[in-house]
Amino acid sequence: MSDVFSVTAAWDKASYNAGDTITGTISGTDVLTTTTTTQGTAGPLTVPIVAADGAQSTVTVAAVPVTVVTTTTLPESVVIDTTRPIVDSSATPRTWTVSTDKRSITGTA
Amino acid sequence: MTVTVPIIAADGAQSTVTLPAPVVSSPASGPLAGALIDNAGNMCWMTGQTAGVTPKATWDYLHAQGVRIVRQVLYWEPLQPPLTPVLDSSGQPITATGKGPLSSYHMNRIATEIQNAYASGIVSVPVFLNYARYRPSAATNSASTAAPQYVFGVQGANYLPPGDFVDLWTKASVYWKGLPGIHAYDIMNEPHDMPNSDRAAAIVWESYSQQVVTALRAAGDTTTIWVEGMDFSGPWNWATLHPAPWINDPLNKVVYSAHEYTNWTTISGSGTSNNELRYNQVAALQNMTPVQMASFATSGATSFANWVKAHPGTRCSLGEIGTPSYEALINFQKLDPATATANATLWNNLMSQMLAIYAGTGTLDAVTMWSAQNTFWANGVAFYSNLGGTYTVVGGKNVPVVTDVTNSNWSTVKAIGV
Numbered sequence: 001m002s003d004v005f006s007v008t009a010a011w012d013k014a015s016y017n018a019g020d021t022i023t024g025t026i027s028g029t030d031v032l033t034t035t036t037t038t039q040g041t042a043g044p045l046t047v048p049i050v051a052a053d054g055a056q057s058t059v060t061v062a063a064v065p066v067t068v069v070t071t072t073t074l075p076e077s078v079v080i081d082t083t084r085p086i087v088d089s090s091a092t093p094r095t096w097t098v099s100t101d102k103r104s105i106t107g108t109a
Numbered sequence: 110m111t112v113t114v115p116i117i118a119a120d121g122a123q124s125t126v127t128l129p130a131p132v133v134s135s136p137a138s139g140p141l142a143g144a145l146i147d148n149a150g151n152m153c154w155m156t157g158q159t160a161g162v163t164p165k166a167t168w169d170y171l172h173a174q175g176v177r178i179v180r181q182v183l184y185w186e187p188l189q190p191p192l193t194p195v196l197d198s199s200g201q202p203i204t205a206t207g208k209g210p211l212s213s214y215h216m217n218r219i220a221t222e223i224q225n226a227y228a229s230g231i232v233s234v235p236v237f238l239n240y241a242r243y244r245p246s247a248a249t250n251s252a253s254t255a256a257p258q259y260v261f262g263v264q265g266a267n268y269l270p271p272g273d274f275v276d277l278w279t280k281a282s283v284y285w286k287g288l289p290g291i292h293a294y295d296i297m298n299e300p301h302d303m304p305n306s307d308r309a310a311a312i313v314w315e316s317y318s319q320q321v322v323t324a325l326r327a328a329g330d331t332t333t334i335w336v337e338g339m340d341f342s343g344p345w346n347w348a349t350l351h352p353a354p355w356i357n358d359p360l361n362k363v364v365y366s367a368h369e370y371t372n373w374t375t376i377s378g379s380g381t382s383n384n385e386l387r388y389n390q391v392a393a394l395q396n397m398t399p400v401q402m403a404s405f406a407t408s409g410a411t412s413f414a415n416w417v418k419a420h421p422g423t424r425c426s427l428g429e430i431g432t433p434s435y436e437a438l439i440n441f442q443k444l445d446p447a448t449a450t451a452n453a454t455l456w457n458n459l460m461s462q463m464l465a466i467y468a469g470t471g472t473l474d475a476v477t478m479w480s481a482q483n484t485f486w487a488n489g490v491a492f493y494s495n496l497g498g499t500y501t502v503v504g505g506k507n508v509p510v511v512t513d514v515t516n517s518n519w520s521t522v523k524a525i526g527v
Contacts, residue, residue: 003122009114015132022131030118076119084115084123090130090471096112105114109131 004031007078016109022094025104029075038068079103110471168229178292179226180428180477181219181235188215189277191245194259205243205259205269208276216284227290234335234477235285236295236428237277241303241314243269262303262313271317275324286330292475293333295366295428296321299341306340311350314339322356322363333474334358335366335426342368342428344413351416354423361422364474367413368429369406369463403459410466417470426474427467430460 007028016022043063050056079102080086086096086105094107110130117123185206192207223233241261259269278296285291296318303310318336325334339350344367356363397405417425444452467473 003118003120003124005116005118005122005124005126007116007124007126009126009128011128011131024112024114024128024131026114026116026126030120030122030124032118032120032122078116078118081115081117081123083117086115087111087113088130089113090110105112107131 001035002033003076004033005078006031020109022107022109023104024106026078026080027103028078030078032074032076034072034074036070036072038070040066040068042066080105165225165229168226168231177230178232178234178475178477180295181223181226181233182238182298183219183235185237185239185243185277186245188212189280191243200266201264201268202259202266202270204273204276205257205267206273206276208273211277211280211284216281220284220288223285223288223290231290232292233290234293234295234428234475235281235291236298236335238298241269241297241300241317243273260303261300261317262310271320274317275320278321279324279328282325282328282330282332286328286332291332293335293364293426294325295335295337297337299337299368300339301341303339306350308350311339315351315355319356322358326359331360331362333362333364335364335428335474337366337368337428342366344369344409347413348416354420364424364426365417366426366428367467369409369413369427370430399455403462406459407462407466410463414466414470417472424472424474425467425470427464427476430463430476 005028007026007030009024009026012023012025013020041063043061045061046058047061048056048058080098082098082102086098088094088096096105096107098105112128112130113125114128115123115125189206189209189211191205192209194202194205194207197203219235223235226233243259244255245257245259246255257267259267259273261269261271261274263269274297278294281294285294300310300314303313322334322336325332334356336356338347340346347367354363354365413425417423464476467476
């Protein structure tokens with residue numbers, strides 16, 4: 001099982017005036033990839049055969065082990081993780097608030 | 110600078126997504142400085158009014174031009190009229206102002222002015238235009254330079270002790286603390302000659318400014334505080350006069366504010382001439398070629414910007430900046446339009462270079478242009494339309510230049526807007 005995040009985030013404006021509300025929204029999904037493996041066998045097989053003069057017989061192919069690998073992908077919703085901090089590396093970090101639906105953050109310009 | 114947001118998928122898988130730092134262009138790109146109370150207690154240099162407050166229509170007009178921030182320029186003396194100085198045994202003032210009450214009349218007018226501006230979408234930075242001085246006679250005489258002139262840190266009979274400065278701001282804070290529309294306090298305009306403008310004087314200024322910040326925080330005032338530098342807050346020798354940021358602010362809300370002009374007979378942090386000059390004239394007066402002059406102008410900005418960047422976490426503002434304008438070249442230099450256009454284009458280019466350097470610090474809090482009606486510094490006439498062109502300025506925005514001010518109160522005042 002593996003998770004591949006395909007998530008982007010963007011501000012709602014190209015620039016802000018001081019005092020404006022800054023909103024950043026995330027969009028995208030996490031693609032969960034799950035792989036299952038099934039062990040089985042193929043055969044044995046009995047194959048009828050016929051000669052040019054019409055004589056008939058059979059030939060048997062022995063059983064062989066078969067491994068079946070099944071991969072499924074499932075897109076999953078992604079939200080902001082409120083258990084971890086938002087890291088603002090600016091000289092004067094803002095206070096960021098996560099929206100109720102956990103899809104956006106807001107701060108003050 | 111980035112904002113990194115933690116994210117989590119439905120199955121509990123964790124990751125992060127990173128955004129670039131949001132671009133905040135104002136008040137960083139909102140210009141204009143206006144004078145609110147002159148020496149005689151008259152209201153509003155910039156509107157020429159002598160009573161009442163600036164009409165809201167004027168603020169609305171300015172906002173429509175893109176103005177988002179103003180320095181509200183005040184004089185100390187009419188706001189805190191002098192009482193009898195208290196002297197120590199050697200005759201040195203213990204207090205030069207007498208630490209009297211602030212004029213509730215003026216302070217209430219100022220509060221109204223700030224609120225009116227804010228109602229029009231413009232925030233204010235009140236500043237005392239006192240240059241580290243207090244002149245008792247200036248409380249009633251707008252033209253007065255009469256003695257005594259008390260000065261920060263100058264020992265002797267003209268000593269203006271830090272307690273008076275602290276007293277001014279703690280009393281002003283009572284009126285302004287938490288007042289909507291105040292973006293920051295600019296605690297003193299352009300300290301200089303205390304008695305010199307050297308490192309020794311800078312150390313004194315560092316002490317005075319620190320004491321005001323400490324007092325304001327102790328009073329519970331959380332307002333952002335702009336602190337200017339010794340020697341007219343010019344950028345060229347800022348790093349020499351102030352080797353490092355000096356304010357210890359528990360809230361980390363201090364902004365170091367530089368002033369830079371290139372339009373005068375001297376290129377400095379303060380407008381000091383009554384003339385508007387052609388590009389080559391300024392260069393000639395400096396004994397420089399035009400290229401050398403431009404290099405000198407940008408070297409100041411670069412020096413200050415490097416100082417800011419060398420000290421992580423340091424914020425800055427450009428409290429005053431100015432170059433001559435097209436109209437000033439027409440009106441005062443009597444240039445023909447083509448020549449004025451050529452000169453104004455040079456000034457515009459230089460201005461753009463300077464602003465980009467300040468913006469390049471990444472911590473520029475605001476740019477305010479000096480603009481007021483009754484003098485010829487970089488005010489009034491200096492901020493004519495400058496060709497109606499654009500500056501590329503803070504945040505990479507193209508800043509349209511105001512081409513006309515139709516309000517009669519602003520007949521000689523033009524501003525550069527966002």
